[in-house]
Amino acid sequence: MRAILSIILKRLLVGCITLFVVTLIIFGAIEMLPGDIATELLGQAATEESLNAFREKYDLNRSLPARYLSWLGGAVTGDFGISLANQRPISELIGQRAANTFFLAGYAAAIAVPIAVVSGMLAALYNGSVFDRMLSSSTLAAISFPEFFVAYILILIFAVGLGWFPSLANVDPGMGLGERLYLTFLPAMTLTLIVLAYMMRMTRAAILNLLAMPYIEMAHLKGMKRWRVIAVHALPNALAPIINVIALNLAYLIVGVVLVEVVFVYPGLGQILVDAVSNRDVTVVQAACLIFAATYILLNLAADILSIIANPRLLHPR
Amino acid sequence: MHQTLHALRDAPVSAWIGIVIVTFYAILAILAPLLAPFPEAASIGAQYQPWEAPHYLGTDALGRDVLSRLIYGARNTVGIALVTTALAFLLGTSMGLLAAVIGGWFDALTARVVDVLMAIPPLIFALLILTITGTSVLSLVLVIAVLDSTRVYRLSRAVAQGIMTMDYIEVARMRGEGLSWLIRREVLPNASAPLIAEFGLRFCFVFLFISALSFLGLGLQPPTADWGGMVRESAKLIGFANFSTWQTATFGLAPLLPAGAIALLTIGVNLIVDWVLHMSSGLKE
Numbered sequence: 001m002r003a004i005l006s007i008i009l010k011r012l013l014v015g016c017i018t019l020f021v022v023t024l025i026i027f028g029a030i031e032m033l034p035g036d037i038a039t040e041l042l043g044q045a046a047t048e049e050s051l052n053a054f055r056e057k058y059d060l061n062r063s064l065p066a067r068y069l070s071w072l073g074g075a076v077t078g079d080f081g082i083s084l085a086n087q088r089p090i091s092e093l094i095g096q097r098a099a100n101t102f103f104l105a106g107y108a109a110a111i112a113v114p115i116a117v118v119s120g121m122l123a124a125l126y127n128g129s130v131f132d133r134m135l136s137s138s139t140l141a142a143i144s145f146p147e148f149f150v151a152y153i154l155i156l157i158f159a160v161g162l163g164w165f166p167s168l169a170n171v172d173p174g175m176g177l178g179e180r181l182y183l184t185f186l187p188a189m190t191l192t193l194i195v196l197a198y199m200m201r202m203t204r205a206a207i208l209n210l211l212a213m214p215y216i217e218m219a220h221l222k223g224m225k226r227w228r229v230i231a232v233h234a235l236p237n238a239l240a241p242i243i244n245v246i247a248l249n250l251a252y253l254i255v256g257v258v259l260v261e262v263v264f265v266y267p268g269l270g271q272i273l274v275d276a277v278s279n280r281d282v283t284v285v286q287a288a289c290l291i292f293a294a295t296y297i298l299l300n301l302a303a304d305i306l307s308i309i310a311n312p313r314l315l316h317p318r
Numbered sequence: 319m320h321q322t323l324h325a326l327r328d329a330p331v332s333a334w335i336g337i338v339i340v341t342f343y344a345i346l347a348i349l350a351p352l353l354a355p356f357p358e359a360a361s362i363g364a365q366y367q368p369w370e371a372p373h374y375l376g377t378d379a380l381g382r383d384v385l386s387r388l389i390y391g392a393r394n395t396v397g398i399a400l401v402t403t404a405l406a407f408l409l410g411t412s413m414g415l416l417a418a419v420i421g422g423w424f425d426a427l428t429a430r431v432v433d434v435l436m437a438i439p440p441l442i443f444a445l446l447i448l449t450i451t452g453t454s455v456l457s458l459v460l461v462i463a464v465l466d467s468t469r470v471y472r473l474s475r476a477v478a479q480g481i482m483t484m485d486y487i488e489v490a491r492m493r494g495e496g497l498s499w500l501i502r503r504e505v506l507p508n509a510s511a512p513l514i515a516e517f518g519l520r521f522c523f524v525f526l527f528i529s530a531l532s533f534l535g536l537g538l539q540p541p542t543a544d545w546g547g548m549v550r551e552s553a554k555l556i557g558f559a560n561f562s563t564w565q566t567a568t569f570g571l572a573p574l575l576p577a578g579a580i581a582l583l584t585i586g587v588n589l590i591v592d593w594v595l596h597m598s599s600g601l602k603e
Contacts, residue, residue: 018437025438029446144584146526148533148549149577155556156570167557255439259530263553273442274534277449285449292442300437 008305015301022293023075027068030282057082071286080287085279090287094269096173098291101261101268104184105253108191113246116196120203125230127208135200142197147256151190151263158186169264187264194256195249202248206241210234240307247303251296258292325597333593339586346392354386359541366555368568375575376568378551384572387543388579395532395544396583398459399525405463406524407517410470415501415509417471418478429475432468440465444531453536458528466524473516477509484508511598518591522584529580545576552576 046054062070074080080090123132159167169184210216211234219229258270265271269288276284329337346353355372356362359382367377375384417425435443444461451457481487482505490504531537532546540547552572 018434021434022438025434026446029450140585140588141581144522144588145581146529146533146546146577146584148530149574149581152549152553152556152573152577156574160556160570251439255441258441259533262534273445274536277445277534277536278453280449280452282449285446289438289442289446293438296439296442297437 004308007308011301011304011308015297015304019294019297022297023072023290024068026286026289026293027071030286031064075287075290080290081283083276083281083284085276085281085284090284093284094272094287094291097267097269097272100171100266101254101257101270103180104187104261104266104268105191105250105257107181107184107188108195108253109246109250111188112192112196112199112249115192116199116249117203117242117246120200121207123200123204124207124211132204135197135204139197139201142194145194147190147194147259148263150193151187151260154186154190154193155263167264169266171267184264184266187260187266190260190263191253191256195253198252199245199249202245203242206245207234207238209241210238213237237311239310243310244303244307247299247306251299251303254292254295254299329593332589336586336589336593339582340590343392343396343583343586346389347396348393350389350393354383354389356383356386358382358387358390358543376572378548378572384548384575387548388545388576390543391545391548391576391579394538394542395529395546395580396525398455398538399521399528402459402463402466402528403517403521403524405459406466406520407470407513409463410467411474411513413467414471414474415478415505418475418482419497419500419505425475428471432471435465435468436472440527441530444527445536448531448536453539455538458531458537462524462527466520466527469523470516470520474509474513477512478505481505481508511594515591515595515598518587518594522587522591526580526584545580548576549573 071081078091078095080094082088083090083093119135123129123135126132155167158165165186166183167186169187171180171183175183216229216233219233224233257268258273260266261268261270262274269291273285273288273292275281276288361380361382363377363383365377365380375388378384378387413428417428438446443465447461448457451461487500487504490500495503528537529544529546529549532544533550535547535550537546538544540551555569555572558569
């Protein structure tokens with residue numbers, strides 16, 4: 001138990017350091033803008049007074065470390081400052097949108113994870129069957145098709161052709177869960193299709209790897225029933241790689257959501273990030289990037305820690 | 319040369335499909351000005367023409383010929399993706415090989431930098447940097463090349479570290495060979511097979527990445543014909559599609575044509591990469 005704890009603590013520490021360095025990069029990015037940001041945005045003709053007022057408003061007069069600390073402190077408590085483009089508080093702009101984005105990613109995960117794990121296991125157990133080979137070729141499609149290609153095919157079939165689902169997912173906060181699930185079905189399907197093949201493939205590889213182990217063969221040779229070999233001997237050891245697969249793909253979903261949101265005009269964080277990049281609204285970009293990057297890092301960290309905990313070998317150290 | 323021909327003759331059907339697809343795109347890209355019936359960015363007719371001669375794939379919102387833009391798109395999108403991948407490889411392999419051969423502080427430093435760069439999702443990182451630099455072709459190429467070189471670095475470093483444990487490296491070191499000899503004459507030839515396969519995979523990734531950024535309106539800027547941008551421009555047409563006649567159904571295909579062009583090339587490259595990996599792994603069925 002002691003060994004596991006120290007491994008987890010070490011991993012947590014590395015995760016925290018990574019997160020810290022990433023906040024430094026995201027904050028430092030704004031400082032790399034050539035020239036003075038006030039003159040850059042207000043133009044060369046701006047008067048000294050308006051420049052000073054601008055600097056005062058965006059807190060540009062203090063030293064760099066002081067501003068970093070107050071930005072970080074604000075970010076932790078959910079206050080990201082004010083948008084450069086429309087002067088509104090960023091937390092107001094992105095609060096609901098961040099929730100929408102996590103809702104969509106969670107929706108897609110809820111569909112994709114069970115299907116992927118079950119079918120990945122089946123493909124491994126019936127290795128070489130027609131089902132297995134179908135799965136292998138679908139992976140090729142999944143890594144080759146851009147997200148928007150999948151999205152527009154789904155729109156063409158289900159929204160335009162059959163008329164079953166709307167092609168625009170414009171949800172608003174007052175909606176009930178059922179209506180929300182219905183409106184976001186096509187974006188969630190797109191995300192599902194994109195990660196499904198990866199997840200199945202990785203689950204399959206993890207299980208196949210395991211079934212080739214000597215102790216599985218030993219269990220077979222002892223005359224154990226097939227299901228018992230899988231449930232008692234293989235599954236506990238398969239948990240760690242499968243958890244890893246799921247968390248890695250969730251991390252991917254969080255980023256893949258950006259493109260899908262734009263296709264379906266879904267009011268999420270990805271869309272506001274893209275708009276902010278084209279308006280060069282630096283403070284909003286910082287806030288959105290920080291949320292995306294932090295989620296990504298935390299999911300990867302969770303994957304590592306969960307797979308450490310789920311690894312039976314570490315529970316019984318020699 | 320003889321060996322290559324031999325390998326080609328034994329290539330499986332999937333590899334041949336890949337080769338045909340890639341060759342087709344290469345011809346389109348190189349001969350674009352000869353093959354395209356109309357110029358890339360000129361408005362040459364009414365907007366939203368149906369699919370009939372002389373506009374076999376219709377015209378877009380500005381009355382530009384879609385077929386010509388698709389053909390020029392092969393040149394622009396693929397060309398920029400190739401340049402970016404080549405740059406990423408130059409940076410990634412030289413850093414990775416140097417890290418493996420020199421070792422010590424250089425190895426530790428570059429590995430840490432790469433760890434941090436890879437901790438942020440590439441799309442988010444690229445968006446952050448493009449906010450600062452603005453969306454020009456040069457900054458696009460540089461940003462993606464640097465982000466992508468991290469993956470190349472990891473692979474080339476791992477491969478080279480394996481090679482560095484070999485006896486012939488020891489012999490070369492004892493002969494007194496310098497750093498550049500070690501890298502050029504000993505490590506690089508032995509690392510070439512996995513690196514070539516990786517080049518194909520990285521190209522696919524970069525190509526999809528640039529297309530995605532263009533689709534978001536942050537990649538190649540109009541009037542340059544580019545597939546990701548064409549999807550974006552024609553996206554709203556899909557709402558007007560209906561399946562009563564084939565001419566109206568083609569509206570639905572407007573964003574799917576450039577998107578499909580992207581998908582097909584990626585499939586082709588992946589098929590070839592699979593074959594190269596299969597050959598270099600020594601697995602012969």
